[in-house]
Amino acid sequence: MTEWEIADLIRVISLKMRIVADHELMRDWNVTFAQANLMMFLYDRGGAASQKEIEEHMQIKHPTASGLVRRLEMNRMLETRISEQDRRVKIVQLTDAASAQCEGMQAAAREKDRQLVYGLSPEEQEQLVTLLRKIYSNIWKNMRSSCEKTDRKGGRNRT
Numbered sequence: 001m002t003e004w005e006i007a008d009l010i011r012v013i014s015l016k017m018r019i020v021a022d023h024e025l026m027r028d029w030n031v032t033f034a035q036a037n038l039m040m041f042l043y044d045r046g047g048a049a050s051q052k053e054i055e056e057h058m059q060i061k062h063p064t065a066s067g068l069v070r071r072l073e074m075n076r077m078l079e080t081r082i083s084e085q086d087r088r089v090k091i092v093q094l095t096d097a098a099s100a101q102c103e104g105m106q107a108a109a110r111e112k113d114r115q116l117v118y119g120l121s122p123e124e125q126e127q128l129v130t131l132l133r134k135i136y137s138n139i140w141k142n143m144r145s146s147c148e149k150t151d152r153k154g155g156r157n158r159t
Contacts, residue, residue: 010135017116018033021033021036021112024108025105028108029101029104029105030075031072031075031077031101034058034068035068035071035072035077036105037058038054038058038068038069038072039072039077039078039094039098039101039102039105040102040105040106041054041057041058042054042078042092042093042094042098042102043094043098043099043102043103043106047093047094047099048091048092048093048094049091049092050083050089050090050091050092051065051066051069051080051089051090051091051092052089054068054069054092069092072098076095076097076098077094077095077097077098077101078092078093078094078095078098079092079093079095080092080093081093
């Protein structure tokens with residue numbers, strides 16, 4: 001197998017996982033993949049975070065985050081308020097209904113995780129994790145190198 005075939009297989013697996021997740025999230029929970037990611041981020045943080053923290057975690061710009069928050073707010077999944085400590089900060093919080101939905105989405109995700117590695121022995125799973133971590137490390141090394149080259153040319157650093 002060539003390097004290109006390995007990279008292509010990783011891309012295809014990633015794309016297929018995203019397509020399936022998006023379809024199932026919309027069908028079962030009436031949320032998009034991005035909306036579910038936002039909700040799960042809040043859920044994992046105790047139900048609330050600032051919009052700036054959401055933007056940083058999801059690596060999205062302010063207008064994109066605002067749109068996600070607005071749509072989930074319209075669907076009564078989120079509530080927003082101004083921070084009492086700093087009036088410039090917008091706090092985004094899950095509603096009780098959304099917290100309950102997150103518990104269901106988390107259980108469904110665990111089942112998908114089990115299906116993903118079905119048929120792999122524990123040793124094969126460990127080997128896969130080791131290899132994927134190496135690939136992940138290579139991605140970050142390459143990204144840092146690209147950003148440094150861009151920065152030296154006078155461009156923006158996008159890390």
